[in-house]
Amino acid sequence: MSRKIHPSVVGAQPFQLTARETFDGPIFETPEGKERLEMALSRYPQKQAALLPMLHFVQEKKGWIEPDDMAQVAEALDLTPAYVHSIATFYTMYNKHPVGRHLVQVCTNISCHLNKGEEVLERFLAETGARQGEISDDGEFTVIEAECLGACGFATVVQVNDRYFEDVTPEKVADIVAELRSTAVGTEGGS
Amino acid sequence: MTNGEAKRAVTLTIDGTEITVPQGTRVIEAAERVGVVVPRYCYHPGIPTRPAQCRMCLVEVEGRPKLEPSCTLQAQDEMVVHTASDTAEKARQSVIEFLLVNHPLDCPICDAAGQCMLQDYAYVTNQLESRLNEPKQVMGRDRVADDILYFADRCIICTRCVRFMRDVAEDDALIVAQRGHKAYIDTFPGRELDNPFQGNIVDVCPVGALVHEDFVFKARSWDMDATTSICPGCTTGCNVTIDTKENQIVRLKPRYNPDVNSYWMCDHGRKHLVMTNRGVRAEVPMVSVDGALQPTDWERALDHVADLVDDASGANGAAIVSANASNEDLLLLLPLLGRLDVSSIVFRVPTGETAALPTVPKLQLRADRVANAYGLELLGAERVEELPALAEGAPLVVLDDLLEGADESFGATASPFIYLGTRLPAAARNADAVLPIATFAEMDGTFTNFEGRVQRFHQALTPPGLARPGWMVLSRLLARLGEGDPLSDIGAAFDRVAGTSEPYAGLTWDSIGLKGALVSGAGATAASMGSGS
Numbered sequence: 001m002s003r004k005i006h007p008s009v010v011g012a013q014p015f016q017l018t019a020r021e022t023f024d025g026p027i028f029e030t031p032e033g034k035e036r037l038e039m040a041l042s043r044y045p046q047k048q049a050a051l052l053p054m055l056h057f058v059q060e061k062k063g064w065i066e067p068d069d070m071a072q073v074a075e076a077l078d079l080t081p082a083y084v085h086s087i088a089t090f091y092t093m094y095n096k097h098p099v100g101r102h103l104v105q106v107c108t109n110i111s112c113h114l115n116k117g118e119e120v121l122e123r124f125l126a127e128t129g130a131r132q133g134e135i136s137d138d139g140e141f142t143v144i145e146a147e148c149l150g151a152c153g154f155a156t157v158v159q160v161n162d163r164y165f166e167d168v169t170p171e172k173v174a175d176i177v178a179e180l181r182s183t184a185v186g187t188e189g190g191s
Numbered sequence: 192m193t194n195g196e197a198k199r200a201v202t203l204t205i206d207g208t209e210i211t212v213p214q215g216t217r218v219i220e221a222a223e224r225v226g227v228v229v230p231r232y233c234y235h236p237g238i239p240t241r242p243a244q245c246r247m248c249l250v251e252v253e254g255r256p257k258l259e260p261s262c263t264l265q266a267q268d269e270m271v272v273h274t275a276s277d278t279a280e281k282a283r284q285s286v287i288e289f290l291l292v293n294h295p296l297d298c299p300i301c302d303a304a305g306q307c308m309l310q311d312y313a314y315v316t317n318q319l320e321s322r323l324n325e326p327k328q329v330m331g332r333d334r335v336a337d338d339i340l341y342f343a344d345r346c347i348i349c350t351r352c353v354r355f356m357r358d359v360a361e362d363d364a365l366i367v368a369q370r371g372h373k374a375y376i377d378t379f380p381g382r383e384l385d386n387p388f389q390g391n392i393v394d395v396c397p398v399g400a401l402v403h404e405d406f407v408f409k410a411r412s413w414d415m416d417a418t419t420s421i422c423p424g425c426t427t428g429c430n431v432t433i434d435t436k437e438n439q440i441v442r443l444k445p446r447y448n449p450d451v452n453s454y455w456m457c458d459h460g461r462k463h464l465v466m467t468n469r470g471v472r473a474e475v476p477m478v479s480v481d482g483a484l485q486p487t488d489w490e491r492a493l494d495h496v497a498d499l500v501d502d503a504s505g506a507n508g509a510a511i512v513s514a515n516a517s518n519e520d521l522l523l524l525l526p527l528l529g530r531l532d533v534s535s536i537v538f539r540v541p542t543g544e545t546a547a548l549p550t551v552p553k554l555q556l557r558a559d560r561v562a563n564a565y566g567l568e569l570l571g572a573e574r575v576e577e578l579p580a581l582a583e584g585a586p587l588v589v590l591d592d593l594l595e596g597a598d599e600s601f602g603a604t605a606s607p608f609i610y611l612g613t614r615l616p617a618a619a620r621n622a623d624a625v626l627p628i629a630t631f632a633e634m635d636g637t638f639t640n641f642e643g644r645v646q647r648f649h650q651a652l653t654p655p656g657l658a659r660p661g662w663m664v665l666s667r668l669l670a671r672l673g674e675g676d677p678l679s680d681i682g683a684a685f686d687r688v689a690g691t692s693e694p695y696a697g698l699t700w701d702s703i704g705l706k707g708a709l710v711s712g713a714g715a716t717a718a719s720m721g722s723g724s
Contacts, residue, residue, distance in 0.1 A: 080363040082363060082364045085366060085377065086366030089370075
């Protein structure tokens with residue numbers, strides 16, 4: 001991992017997208033999977049509590065969570081697959097469909113709407129060539145509309161994987177997309 | 192909590208009526224005792240969890256600033272509750288308005304129309320115009336089990352079905368997916384429900400979101416007649432309501448009985464009875480003329496049978512009865528068997544796998560897939576595995592047993608061979624007389640369940656052709672033989688059971704009521720019968 005995260009919160013933070021990989025075999029039989037499961041379980045009195053961290057872990061690795069992953073998480077935590085499905089679909093920050101290397105979320109809530117958020121979204125779609133919610137043909141981008149990202153003082157806000165782009169105007173979009181194209185996933189914040 | 196505390200009573204006032212209830216009673220239940228039904232969606236008396244999420248049962252409590260959900264609010268001394276104050280009604284109206292925002296209003300094609308709680312309350316709150324300008328969200332339809340469809344647009348996410356599966360059936364396979372206005376009920380992708388009690392999610396659905404596929408578009412609720420009955424699917428004897436239309440059973444719904452099935456029933460029972468619509472029935476009395484059965488009328492048929500009985504001389508006769516025969520049918524068969532000197536009365540019991548509902552111990556799909564095995568034993572019949580060997584020239588009486596496993600010449604040498612049945616299997620063609628009788632759904636009567644609870648069922652259908660209830664036919668035959676008067680009243684028929692059989696002594700048709708009554712000595716005998724394994 002490129003970022004330093006305190007071990008106690010590994011897996012508890014949303015969108016720590018590090019790669020677009022697949023698991024080599026059953027998730028919790030891989031060394032990494034075992035380690036993360038044990039780490040999460042050690043923090044809670046009940047297995048069920050490790051559900052969100054484990055879903056985050058899967059998403060960190062793959063970029064999204066598919067039903068088979070949910071079933072594996074369910075088995076590891078003694079839950080029913082249906083229950084895991086319900087939790088995974090409840091939270092919008094878990095991706096239930098594959099996403100591009102860069103997941104671009106454009107806020108169009110009140111502040112951003114007043115600051116041309118809709119137009120920013122349109123420009124992102126045009127620049128990346130992706131249709132909303134789908135992966136662009138080159139596999140680089142998925143652009144979606146997001147509700148409030150909690151940075152209303154800096155509208156329009158765009159979140160790309162973990163990184164916030166603030167005060168985005170339609171004119172800046174082309175540069176951002178160009179920058180992202182040349183950036184490896186997981187290092188957006190660092191370069 | 193000690194017993195003393197548990198029994199403490201509290202007195203509160205609901206809509207101006209004072210009522211005393213045990214401590215811990217919820218206001219929504221206390222209100223029912225004074226005849227006030229507080230509107231509700233998520234609350235169901237049979238489901239232990241109460242999320243108070245539908246906000247329909249909000250009531251005003253004097254001295255409290257906000258409305259309170261009456262399904263979780265515990266009754267307290269000196270509480271003054273107004274269930275229909277202006278504030279409460281207004282809140283309820285808002286709830287309905289929100290629920291209707293994306294509701295398709297497809298009542299004209301919805302199977303729940305007429306018994307839909309959303310329809311009822313929307314009508315009561317009198318909101319004829321929607322204030323919504325946006326197009327409605329369309330969500331479509333899904334299958335949650337092999338025989339249950341889910342109409343997401345109609346769903347109000349009360350989660351009764353989810354909580355039934357999770358908290359009553361303890362099978363956490365049904366969940367709410369997504370959230371907010373996108374929420375819908377779902378199973379795990381690619382899987383369906385597979386629980387022997389899953390049909391109950393359709394019953395608890397307050398709207399038309401969950402529907403049995405075999406019921407879709409079959410009947411409007413106002414076109415059906417509902418009859419109080421007993422499920423004959425196994426020896427549990429679940430209390431049910433049979434819904435019929437045009438003399439066909441359309442569906443079964445469980446009927447509340449805390450001593451048997453609570454609010455639930457199993458899927459085997461539901462499907463089993465609807466199947467009884469099928470097949471060709473015996474509809475006309477027939478007597479054997481020169482070795483071939485000829486149709487005739489009841490008078491001639493009964494005269495003929497009476498003559499046969501008078502002329503009978505063979506010993507070691509046999510009687511084979513269906514384990515779905517009612518107590519009255521068998522009881523009235525006994526004097527006839529006495530006349531024929533038949534002492535061996537046997538019945539066979541098809542069996543199947545058992546299934547239990549974890550939180551309702553008595554409610555099980557029991558191995559014995561018949562209605563009245565225990566009742567028949569109380570009246571002296573004996574359970575056997577195989578059809579008995581018949582003595583040549585001996586009398587043979589069959590009461591509605593389909594003679595499965597019998598070869599074509601079964602009973603050909605019996606004298607006389609009297610067949611009373613709802614259907615006409617091949618071996619019954621050897622009978623000297625065939626008397627068509629009604630199924631349990633076509634008459635009144637009683638069954639006695641696995642623990643000795645005698646329960647009433649009522650006539651839901653008209654018997655086909657000339658078929659008549661077995662006890663009615665037998666009483667007329669007995670009258671011809673000089674044994675008692677003909678019976679036309681089920682109460683009198685049951686009185687004969689109570690007067691003849693010791694365990695039933697003291698019971699009457701009226702005293703059994705709609706919840707059944709335990710026969711005397713039931714506990715001990717039931718224990719020896721086991722719990723159905």
